[in-house]
Amino acid sequence: MKFLFVFVLFLTSLYAYEGHNKWIGVFAQSKSKLYTDQKIFGTLFWEDFRKLVKQNWKEGYDLTAIKYANGKWVGVFSKGSGFKDESFYSAGKWKHFRPILLKRWKEGYDLMDIEYALGKWVGVFAKGTKYTAESYNTKNKWGDMEGVIKNRWKSGLKLIDVEQGEAKWICVFAKGTGMGRQSFSSRGYWSQIYHKIDMMWKEGYDLTQLEYGIGKWIAVFSKDTGFKHQRLSFAEDFDVFVGKFNQNVKDGYYLIDLANGW
Numbered sequence: 001m002k003f004l005f006v007f008v009l010f011l012t013s014l015y016a017y018e019g020h021n022k023w024i025g026v027f028a029q030s031k032s033k034l035y036t037d038q039k040i041f042g043t044l045f046w047e048d049f050r051k052l053v054k055q056n057w058k059e060g061y062d063l064t065a066i067k068y069a070n071g072k073w074v075g076v077f078s079k080g081s082g083f084k085d086e087s088f089y090s091a092g093k094w095k096h097f098r099p100i101l102l103k104r105w106k107e108g109y110d111l112m113d114i115e116y117a118l119g120k121w122v123g124v125f126a127k128g129t130k131y132t133a134e135s136y137n138t139k140n141k142w143g144d145m146e147g148v149i150k151n152r153w154k155s156g157l158k159l160i161d162v163e164q165g166e167a168k169w170i171c172v173f174a175k176g177t178g179m180g181r182q183s184f185s186s187r188g189y190w191s192q193i194y195h196k197i198d199m200m201w202k203e204g205y206d207l208t209q210l211e212y213g214i215g216k217w218i219a220v221f222s223k224d225t226g227f228k229h230q231r232l233s234f235a236e237d238f239d240v241f242v243g244k245f246n247q248n249v250k251d252g253y254y255l256i257d258l259a260n261g262w
Contacts, residue, residue, distance in 0.1 A: 023241040027253035036080030042072040049073035068117030069260035084128030097121035116165025132176035164213025180224030193217035212261025
């Protein structure tokens with residue numbers, strides 16, 4: 001009876017978030033420590049966010065996740081990433097961001113995170129990553145992207161980032177990730193994708209990417225990540241989410257992906 005009560009209470013809590021905007025963090029413990037420290041900040045304005053990034057760089061932190069939602073630019077900053085250098089650039093349209101991306105690749109940077117918000121593409125680039133090659137694809141419909149992903153897998157590439165913006169889906173792929181077999185799933189409701197995540201965990205996969213766009217949740221799962229355990233933490237209120245974030249870090253879990261959706 002006690003287990004049944006706890007399970008019913010969990011389901012009630014899960015469905016309470018259905019149809020509500022929420023912040024979601026994908027956290028992991030690793031066999032070899034992911035980071036040595038991690039913190040999260042949110043600002044209302046882009047210029048304030050740029051200043052925040054530069055200040056954290058001075059303090060020895062790298063920007064390892066970026067997200068805009070509910071009127072906030074949010075950044076997750078980490079120490080011990082192993083990056084040799086980091087930069088970030090923005091452009092109003094994809095046709096203007098694409099040349100920036102290609103230029104950064106030629107200069108030896110890898111695209112570590114990409115975000116679209118308020119009519120702006122933002123890319124976080126780093127040197128000193130484990131990747132040996134990167135590429136991307138765009139499609140207007142997710143259904144058209146599914147075949148592309150499978151073909152990329154056949155070429156030895158792994159899916160490392162998914163973003164939706166300007167009425168298109170962007171998928172970023174890389175070699176040298178160290179990850180094994182991958183899988184992905186799309187669902188229309190948070191409870192559906194949550195149950196899929198739980199199912200994949202039981203099958204030995206780790207959740208490596210979570211994205212929401214155009215009424216659709218996309219989850220990417222990978223094997224051989226080096227993670228020991230994973231957690232999902234979510235909250236509607238950003239300050240509540242920050243509290244959960246800090247508790248996870250205290251428990252030895254670090255954020256590997258930040259999502260926001262309905």
